[in-house]
Amino acid sequence: MKHIQTLLAAVAFALPCTLGAQNLVVKANAPIADIQPTMYGIFFEDINFGADGGIYAELVKNRSFEFYKPLMGWTTAMAPEGVGSVLINNREDAQSANPRYAAIKVNGGQLSMVNEGFRGMGIKANLDYHFSVWARQKEQSNLSLVVELKNAKGEVVGSTTVTPQGTEWKKYTASFKSSQTDAKGQLSVTFKGQGAMDVDMVSLFPGDTWKNRPGGLRADLVQLLADLKPGFLRFPGGCIVEGHDLSVRYQWKKTVGPIEEREMIVNRWNTEFAHRLTPDYYQTFGLGYYEYFLLSEDLGAEPLPIMNCGMACQFNTGEVVPMDQLDPYIQDVLDLIEFANGDVTTQWGKLRADMGHPAPFNLKYVGVGNEQWGTQYIERFVVFEKAIKAKYPNIIVVTGSGPFPDGADFDYAWGELKKMNAEIVDEHYYRSPQWFRDNATRYDSYDRKGPKVFAGEYAAQSVAIASPDNKNNWDCALSEAAFMTGLERNAEVVTLTSYAPLFAHVEAWQWTPDMIWFDNLRSMGTVNYYVQKMYSNNAGHQVVPMLLDGKAITGQEGLYATAALDKETNEVILKLVNTSNQSKTTNVAVEGVKKLASRGKQIVMQADSKDAMNTLDEPTKISPVESVIKVSGNKVNVTLQPMSFTVVRVKK
Structure with a gap:
């Protein structure tokens, strides 16, 4: 009998069940901060055949015989x-x-x-x-x-x-x-x-390129980006900005003008990983800076170019330009701003017009350096920022805190950048799913008067950083959803965020996990993609308090949550992430409104297994499911499924 009771208890523990109701409060009349239109964006880097062989629709490899082996392909x-x-x-x-x-x-x-x-x-x-x-x-x-x-x-x-x-x-x-x-x-x-x-x-x-542009982009991949409704497009990377050494750094001037006059270089991911050597990986720059700006315009996204700061990748050669030889690198940034925004009578504005876009692209942001660290980066950034602000005072300059979210180099960078009143600091984190759940409170203590934060590269790693065995599974995506409640809840500090990397060819990848996978005919959004989409499509305009027992909801019994107001649709938006394997009944009282509409919209992503993934054969196996939810007065009762991400939208 005792054994039967023990067995029954074990089964009961293993099976999902519904916990007692949790009473949450949303203070709709007490906005904390504006959510910036740039809050949820896209990070693009030419990795995993993301450009050539990916979004750039050219079908011929080595079309101009410029590979190291001229007849490769x-x-x-x-x-x-x-x-x-x-x-x-x-x-x-x-x-x-x-x-x-x-x-x-x-x-x-x-x-x-x-x-x-x-x-x-x-x-x-x-x-x-x-x-x-x-x-x-x-x-x-x-x-x-x-x-x-x-x-x-x-x-x-x-x-x-x-x-x-x-x-x-x-x-x-x-x-x-x-x-x-x-x-x-x-x-x-x-x-x-x-x-x-x-x-x-x-x-x-x-013939079916995006917007039917000759020599254009692969339409299904761009459509997946457009469906995100991104606030910005960061390009062209990533580590390819730096190059293995400075001779193969990304130089934007070589990526504009007639296609046949653009200078191809080897892609820095060509031989980076011993487990995924890709000797036929090059950059033809058919997708160049003009095309990036045009894509940003198509997507309604702010362009955010990242420029080389006179430093090669510090994980490779770490080569640097002496401080007294930085002028050409600085001039490249100034000329880029002229290319994007300059009048057609200027040298670079005329080139933009000659390429087919007389109107300016209205560039507002520029990044200096990608993942650099140490004194050599800070001293170079100071020189770049001074030069940019002297000529273009309204351009927002983005800097970085290095490749890791903590440690001595991270602390040093933040200390120096605070002293110089940097505008936006780019932070990167590739960590375990548990790290993302634990760090939902990361920005709660950041200085509200200090530099703003750009969460520029993040993705939960199911095995380890850069492991070829990482998977785009539901455990990772759900953990990212939990973490993102902390990004949105701290919209007073965090102004831009983007998952990374973006694209991966199923037969030519170097890094996992990635947000969108494709082969030569098909493409699919991962579960991570759909988490990003649920946030970006339901961002709202102002973040408001959402509380449990008077405290922010940051993992109590596996629950994470945030709330926002949409001023255009007059809706309250609730985002609730249940990371536990048990159902939760939540009673959400919305204070500051007399009454809510009797019906609202509920969007749910859920999977029964942490290992669940989308595939090219089942591209929407785990994706948002929309339904109607009933509302009583100013209260919304939501049953959260085990291991689920739920968005609720209700009109005031």
Whole structure:
């Protein structure tokens, strides 16, 4: 009998149950702080094939033969054998940004060059594809190009012919449809005839890019970003701002102007991780600073560029520019502001106009340095900030506290930045789910008169920082949801926040976890994505107190909560995170209102397992579910499911 009782007690403990009701109070007439429109934003870095092979819709890898191995991504076949050749020429003296091109010779037969794409090419049936190439015929040559899109079996599913004319470089274009859908397509370019031809910038884009822009972005990935309704877009990183060394740092001026004149560099994540070596990872800068600004505008997000401060990645070479040689780096920042905001009569404002955007982008923020630390960073930041403010006093300058959320370097940075009255300090944290739950009170004690906080990179790590075994599971996402109640509750201090990294190709990632995963045809938001979306789509305008027994709700019995007012819709917004494995009945009394509407909206994310995840096959397995909730007077009764995140919106 005793054994049966013990067994029953154990079962009862293991099964979810409903605790006694908890009485919460929202003081809707006592706003604490405004929630900034920039509160929830996006961090973009070209990691995990996020740009080339990702959001940048180009299907051809190594289109201009500039990889360290010039024919990486290409294979060559001749029929009959021995009738042709491919030679890579270098014209560095004449065109240093894009020096290499392929010199083709064919002697009365045909030669084919096949490009494998980025882990294959995702092609869709009945979709237009736009081919382009820069080419020039040699004297007395009559070569033509047969362009074929092939499926994984090598079968032709679309084709066109291009016949370049003349001995001067010229861009040629052609379009055709694909008859099949295949995630592992490839592009074949066959040279037929007699003679010689030079080719460069061999390119293929799908016709369904975002806003149908030629040479544009992958629409499904941008749509996932647009659905977040982000307040800002931080770009281009991240550690690629710094570079492994300063020779391969991100230089924005090399990413604007005509595509064929942009100087490609190796991606710093190319060989960073021994567990995920990616020797074919480069930055073509087809997605450059102009495109980042344009994307920000499309998303209705404030652009937030991060600029190199004269320091390479301190986890790599740690190379620095001497203090008396910083001028070119500072000038890059000043010129960028002119590019974004300058009149069309200015040098860089004119370039923006020439690229198709005469109106300014209204840049308000600029970041100096990414994850730098130590005295060498602080002394450089001081010089940058002084120069920026001297010419552009209204630009808000974002600085950083290093790669970790605590420790001697963190404390030193904050001490110095407080002394100089820094405007916004960027903090990063990649920590365990437990850390995120424990740190929901992190900003409760921050100085309300000190620098504001940018939670610029954060993500719960299910195993360890940068472990290849990290998962985008519900335990991590729910812990982030709990932590974010503390970000919002402290909106007086925290003004910008963003999860990181953003994108990851399922076959070409270097870092996990990531917010959005994709293959060559499909994409999906992780459970972490949907937590971010629930916050950003339900931010409100003012944070108000939400209390349990007179105290902020910061983990009591596994419950975390915050509340806000939406001045446009006249709603009270409640965010409640139940991290326990037990249901909770909460009675929320909203003070400061005579009455609430009789019905409200309830949005719930819940999973029965901490290990639960979304997949490309089940992309919305765990995602917000919306329903109607009944309201009585000024009270909202909400039953919180075990391990759930709930948002309630009720009109006053």
